[in-house]
Amino acid sequence: MQKEFLNQLIDRNIVKHQIDSYNRFVEERVQAILNEVGEIKPELPDGEELVIKIVDVDIKRPKINEADGSVREITPKEARMRDLTYSSEIKVTMTPIFEGVQQESEEVTIGEIPVMVGSDLCWSSDWDEEEKREHGEDPKDSGGYFVINGSEKTLICMEEMVNNKPIYQEDDGEQTCRINSESSGYVQRHQLVREDDIVEISFANVKNTPAVSLIRALGYETDKEIVEAIGEDYASDVYLNLYETGASNQEEAYEYVANQAGITSDIEERVDSILDEYLLPHLGQEPDVREEKAVFLANLIRNTIALGKGDIKEDDMDHYANKRLNLAGELLEMQFRSVFLGKWGLLARMKYNFRKSAKRGRLPSLQSTIVADTLSKQIMGAMATGNWVGGRTGICQRLDRGNRIKTLSHLRNVVSPLSSDRQHFEARDLHPTQWGRICPIK
Known part of the structure; x- marks a missing residue:
């Protein structure tokens, strides 16, 4: 045998x-x-x-x-x-x-x-x-x-971050959540950053926008609905974020998102396109999945806040469960x-x-x-x-x-695309989850 x-x-x-x-x-x-x-x-x-x-x-x-x-x-x-x-x-x-x-x-x-x-x-x-x-x-x-x-x-072979899974990290008091949302071969990168208690999201042509404004634009109009969606344990943080946007209803949220994205004409139509086609496309690209997107986004915000308060641990970016090979x-x-x-x-x-x-x-x-x-x-x-x-x-x-x-x-060679402007000591170390998958010499 x-x-x-x-x-x-x-x-x-x-x-x-x-x-x-x-x-x-x-x-x-x-x-x-x-x-x-x-x-x-x-x-x-x-x-x-x-x-x-x-x-x-x-x-x-x-x-x-x-x-x-x-x-x-x-x-x-x-x-x-x-x-x-x-x-x-x-x-x-x-x-x-x-x-x-x-x-x-x-x-x-x-x-x-x-x-x-x-x-x-x-x-x-x-x-x-x-x-x-x-x-x-x-x-x-x-x-x-x-x-x-x-x-x-x-x-x-190219090593990439896994698609459709949020990865939470903390660095110098700043919490981030990254998710590559993939649909039909098209990947839309999202990043949420919590700094000074404000959680901002960036994706497509929407840059550094308070994430709660998108939840309101998706149909959760009242402050109470948004607080309940994110979690009442973090109500004070949520109210602080709501105050930052100044939008009190869906129409004002549309205008706020349009302003952040540099949209000056056809506001409703173009913001609809952002919400349906570019925001979390792996959940769907039709208007009937907006509530699902709002709930998913609320979970991302809650976990980003929880990471900052020490309620959850950050993810290990080098763990192979968080990576995929192209x-x-x-x-x-x-x-x-x-x-x-x-x-x-x-x-x-x-x-x-x-x-x-x-x-x-x-x-x-x-x-x-x-x-x-x-x-x-x-x-x-x-x-x-x-x-x-x-x-x-x-x-x-x-x-x-x-x-x-x-x-x-x-x-069998595998390349991990690392940016040249940062040091990546941990990424260059051997990780236990590579055992039996990646050649330790390479």
């Missing part, structure tokens, strides 16, 4: 977490992002109605288009030898509905994504050790990396989402091309409106340079092939 256990331990692929993450991205997350869009509604020049339904996505295994027009399979070895990118086409089935009449569905190519060696998309995943040797691959190679322009590249799949999802849904992304360009190409009663082909190399160039460019969405650098690195241990260590 001991020998069997040791054999299983030796045969185990210790970069499987990267491969599994990539497989989830390809098999589930790309389709989920397209489902979020659901329908595309380009504006046609003559006011005609067009709806394009996104039906399905299909990601093919890697192939190459040769100069003579032939199409054939490409292996990781050939991509390395010919300085090519080991990648797959993304094909999406779309159905246009013009003036209420469904047209014929069309399968269009929206671009290419790099294929991880050893993933389910990779040809080598079907090969046994002998077949790998025949194709020029190392039978003991772990996979988990990419071939970009002939170079082997790895995506570095692996290869999550990192590619961020980039794909940005390129596909961004302001000047693939979707926006498609709508623009429809407006430019459509003629009365006639529609251009769907493929002609898609600039397929938009997706490919931006994702491949990020993989080549390591510059990622959000201004991060060094996310994608050339794989260290010095020896096998160096290679495996590089594939």
Whole structure:
């Protein structure tokens, strides 16, 4: 039994977490992002109605288009030898509905994504050790990396604070509560700070605003309701915060929030947008969840006050229960989402091309409106340079092939993004919860 256990331990692929993450991205997350869009509604020049339904996505295994027009399979070895990118086409089935009449569905190519060696998309995943040797691959190679322009590249795992969970800390008499509220891949960072007994919240374009003003704007109009929501044990602190805003009803709270956010026109509509779309979006982004948001925000305020009074202990930021790792799949999802849904992304360009190409009663082909190399160039460019969405650098690195241990260590490397203007002694120390998860040397 001991020998069997040791054999299983030796045969185990210790970069499987990267491969599994990539497989989830390809098999589930790309389709989920397209489902979020659901329908595309380009504006046609003559006011005609067009709806394009996104039906399905299909990601093919890697192939190459040769100069003579032939199409054939490409292996990781050939991509390395010919300085090519080991990648797959993304094909999406779309159905246009013009003036209420469904047209014929069309399968269009929206671009290419790099294929991880050893993933389910990779040809080598079907090969046994002998077949790998025949194709020029190392039978003991772990996979988990990419071939970009002939170079082997790895995506570095990024350590992040856990989403949708408040983290309470205290420093120099100032109490803070941080929560990354995530919805559909979009993260809105919130921070509550208690200083001189006033609890202020910052998120989106709302900066340093007394948090109780948002509770009132969410529908808790009376002081009594707000005190009961936060907790009567801290009534004196709550009344002090209420006095700071000066708002006595929901309308005045709207005006106060608008003033803090620099809103001067369409106040009600724009504050509604802040409350519904940007405030704690993980609870929902519809008006019917405002009461739930008010209760949640009241809990955040209560715990921030309680921390200042010594009634609760601060959280350990370095505990791995308070962290998550963004692996290869999550990192590619961020980039794909940005390129596909961004302001000047693939979707926006498609709508623009429809407006430019459509003629009365006639529609251009769907493929002609898609600039397929938009997706490919931006994702491949990020993989080549390591510059990622959000201004991060060094996310994608050339794989260290010095020896096998160096290679495996590089594939399992984890980076914690720490600000350069502060000292982080504790974050650089080993933490007990890292045992068995993170290499102590790295």
